[in-house]
Amino acid sequence: MINESALLESKTLRDGVLERTDVLDRVKALSLLPDGVHVTTAMVATYFEVTVDALRALVQDHRTELENSGYHVLAGSRLSDFKSLSGIQSRSRSLALFSRRAVLNVAMLLRDSEVARQVRVYLLDMEYLARAQPVDNSVHTDTVSLDDRIDQRITHILGKTVVPMFNALIETSGEHRKELIALRAGVQRIERRLHQHHTRLQRLEGVRDDRPAVGVMAAMDAMNGRTFEHHIAKLLRRDGCTNVVVQGGHGDRGVDIIGLTPNGRRLVVQCKRFAPYLNITSPDMQRFVGAAKVLHGAEVALFVATCPFTSEALNIAAETGITVVHRGLLEQWSAGEPLKILE
Incomplete structure (x- = not known):
């Protein structure tokens, strides 16, 4: 599975998941302006718990990418029209606006924010689950349940059969003892990873009591x-x-x-x-x-x-x-x- 830090480095990866804006509200509710579409720079900074200056620096470094995902700046008549339609009261001569896709894009670029990191982790977890699911949605539940049972069965076999077998071989072998110990360590690593994977799936598919209700x-x-x-x-x-x-x-x-x-x-x-x-x-x-x-x-x-x-x-x-x-x-x-x- 791709590490969340990969999104910081790969624009291709970021572009591939920009439509998953639902992840934002799963991590933390994102408030929108009265138009129901946009948020301001200050609102995005509040969401990610960073300063406005830090967010503006990020926009400066990645402006083209963010504009492609929905970031834009209003001025002149466009700003006046937007204020009248949305009810925003501002004396500023320009107003930077982010779409939800642009906010998600920020989450995949912002290094020094725990909220952004959580968005990246959750985003990749959901992508992993989506790609692991079969195309036929009619058998989705049964297949995921079957995969889950297979994972648990493999973990059980590794822990209760294969590892003890290596233990016995190591005790009776002299010439290949080091190689067997290394192989046993590798099997144990696989066992731990399968167990961690199973735990993560349960966490994602279960009720998340540690997150506030969406909206x-x-x-x-x-x-x-x-x-x-x-x-x-x-x-x-x-x-x-x-x-x-x-x-x-x-x-x-x-x-x-x-x-x-x-x-x-x-x-x-x-x-x-x-x-x-x-x-x-x-x-x-x-x-x-x-x-x-x-x-x-x-x-x-x-x-x-x-x-x-x-x-x-x-x-x-x-x-x-x-x-x-x-x-x-x-x-x-x-x-x-x-x-x-x-x-």
Whole structure:
């Protein structure tokens, strides 16, 4: 099987799998602009958890390839038309856009991103499975099951029959002892690889509990502010919070949700459904600190946002005891992982 690093070196390999954009959401939900087709440079950087500068450097090095897979820059009337159709508000004179194919192309070029590496590994795993399957889809399930049983049978024979046979030969042989030991080591390597292959197939074909459900963040990005607040309230109730009240809007005194944690502590929550390329800034955090601690006397204060937080905002949160629920943590929480602060 091809190693994932091969995609970094071979454009031919990359071109051959560019249509497998579904892999992106299998690894991590990719949020799109309101047009449902494109993402911006900042959104791609957020997805891969790298800086915008790192992504721009990658585009500069591989611009032609990325343009062939759907990357393009809008300016002038084309940009104005796109803004009016998509509802994007930007004062920039140009806007770089990536299609899903271009984002997948980035994943196959970006070296210093764990998310990109996971995409490459998963992509090659799925390609391997697809090529190992017979053309006739009507016998797909039976054939894969048969192949799986054959792999297990071969592994069993190697481990229980062939290796013990080599052990016996080695004990009684003098002249060819070194050669037999080398052959036994080779058989044991094959046995281990077959076992690893079987484990990988089970992992890919089974339910992946370690990945958030596909489309979790995309669904939240499509919500309006009020719907998002009720979604967070639902998560709080799911995790055992009581007396949960959504009070966002005029007269909310700086918080959107109040309630009690499962062990009875006073809880307040601020919800911000911002575009993923925006940030929660220091002034945003300072306002919430005042509302949560002074006006509401909160024992547990959550600042929940669909976008990143600036480093200064994170520092203020850490100093004042505010729990930050950033985009990545929100994705995990929405997919079923409870917040530890609520336990």
